[in-house]
Amino acid sequence: MRKIIVRTTKRKEMVDITGEVQRVLKGLSLENGICILFVPHTTCGITINENADISVREDITTFFSRMVPENGNYRHSEGNSDAHIQSTLSAHSITLIVENKKIQLGTWQGIFLCEFDGPRTREIWLTFLSTNSEINKL
Amino acid sequence: MRKIIVRTTKRKEMVDITGEVQRVLKGLSLENGICILFVPHTTCGITINENADISVREDITTFFSRMVPENGNYRHSEGNSDAHIQSTLSAHSITLIVENKKIQLGTWQGIFLCEFDGPRTREIWLTFLSTNSEINKL
Amino acid sequence: MRKIIVRTTKRKEMVDITGEVQRVLKGLSLENGICILFVPHTTCGITINENADISVREDITTFFSRMVPENGNYRHSEGNSDAHIQSTLSAHSITLIVENKKIQLGTWQGIFLCEFDGPRTREIWLTFLSTNSEINKL
Numbered sequence: 001m002r003k004i005i006v007r008t009t010k011r012k013e014m015v016d017i018t019g020e021v022q023r024v025l026k027g028l029s030l031e032n033g034i035c036i037l038f039v040p041h042t043t044c045g046i047t048i049n050e051n052a053d054i055s056v057r058e059d060i061t062t063f064f065s066r067m068v069p070e071n072g073n074y075r076h077s078e079g080n081s082d083a084h085i086q087s088t089l090s091a092h093s094i095t096l097i098v099e100n101k102k103i104q105l106g107t108w109q110g111i112f113l114c115e116f117d118g119p120r121t122r123e124i125w126l127t128f129l130s131t132n133s134e135i136n137k138l
Numbered sequence: 139m140r141k142i143i144v145r146t147t148k149r150k151e152m153v154d155i156t157g158e159v160q161r162v163l164k165g166l167s168l169e170n171g172i173c174i175l176f177v178p179h180t181t182c183g184i185t186i187n188e189n190a191d192i193s194v195r196e197d198i199t200t201f202f203s204r205m206v207p208e209n210g211n212y213r214h215s216e217g218n219s220d221a222h223i224q225s226t227l228s229a230h231s232i233t234l235i236v237e238n239k240k241i242q243l244g245t246w247q248g249i250f251l252c253e254f255d256g257p258r259t260r261e262i263w264l265t266f267l268s269t270n271s272e273i274n275k276l
Numbered sequence: 277m278r279k280i281i282v283r284t285t286k287r288k289e290m291v292d293i294t295g296e297v298q299r300v301l302k303g304l305s306l307e308n309g310i311c312i313l314f315v316p317h318t319t320c321g322i323t324i325n326e327n328a329d330i331s332v333r334e335d336i337t338t339f340f341s342r343m344v345p346e347n348g349n350y351r352h353s354e355g356n357s358d359a360h361i362q363s364t365l366s367a368h369s370i371t372l373i374v375e376n377k378k379i380q381l382g383t384w385q386g387i388f389l390c391e392f393d394g395p396r397t398r399e400i401w402l403t404f405l406s407t408n409s410e411i412n413k414l
Contacts, residue, residue: 040382106178
């Protein structure tokens with residue numbers, strides 16, 4: 001597998017990793033297929049959302065913090081249960097379509113690592129499969 | 139890739155696309171494998187839920203609207219931050235299993251486009267990979 | 277496809293199925309590739325989270341019950357709309373990376389079936405694809 005390393009700087013933030021994902025793909029020989037993104041952590045997640053107006057990700061982060069408060073009468077002694085819950089409410093794996101050697105995304109879409117218990121050094125794991133082109137062409 | 143086009147009619151609604159997905163698959167030569175569904179938008183999503191009693195999707199839509207209110211002291215100036223948040227709370231990619239030329243779903247399951255900021259014209263992108271049958275047969 | 281059968285014992289609980297998934301993979305000849313997990317139900321889900329301290333999954337289950345109350349002025353007559361909503365808030369499919377004949381997970385990660393309307397007998401469907409190794413090695 002390939003790995004993207006992300007150093008987060010706040011307890012809660014969304015970090016745009018779209019460029020990194022495209023860069024990893026560029027180093028491979030894959031024309032058409034899929035790209036699997038996997039988060040090997042339990043207090044962060046991954047999502048796709050708007051990468052044009054930065055206030056969108058601030059609204060998402062703020063909402064997640066309000067919906068799942070840091071101090072919420074939890075049992076887990078490490079004090080980061082909010083982050084574990086937010087991690088399950090976002091995603092741990094996303095599958096992207098690759099065409100003509102590029103990750104295919106909608107006009108306004110970016111790929112974000114969602115940090116819920118930073119700052120920390122995080123990894124995103126990636127693997128790629130090529131499509132059996134005859135199947136999708138028929 | 140293949141595309142399904144959906145015209146939504148309300149600001150919030152869940153549209154059953156199960157038949158459309160099966161129809162796309164029918165036009166291909168794929169016997170066994172996987173089907174990737176990807177949503178190229180940032181204010182809608184995709185989910186799997188009950189397609190028998192229509193009130194289930196009404197309950198889900200109503201709950202999402204109550205949990206993430208339209209007016210919620212957001213920063214994003216377009217006034218649809220609720221839809222961006224709901225988009226992250228649902229899913230942007232789902233992977234389905236194909237067997238004997240059919241998408242395999244549970245008895246009560248349907249595939250739904252979740253519109254959070256309609257009415258709009260939406261797309262679902264699809265790609266298919268065939269399973270290396272010898273792996274799953276051992 | 278392969279199936280894992282899980283008998284849940286409570287209305288809401290998270291059941292660790294990591295060992296079961298690794299066991300299914302062990303019976304196959306797959307060295308490197310991906311493992312698709314799919315939940316064929318509409319009132320349970322799947323997630324990845326911490327499997328070290330059991331209080332983490334209790335905090336997640338408790339939070340989900342508080343966020344989506346069992347009695348919430350729903351329309352669906354079967355009385356389990358909370359479970360349908362929680363099902364959409366967790367995930368129905370997760371894709372894992374397989375390397376050297378093992379599911380690759382982070383240090384603290386386990387794979388969990390999320391029961392939201394038990395006790396019931398549940399299934400997780402699995403399928404596997406091998407990576408075109410030359411793509412990921414370049």
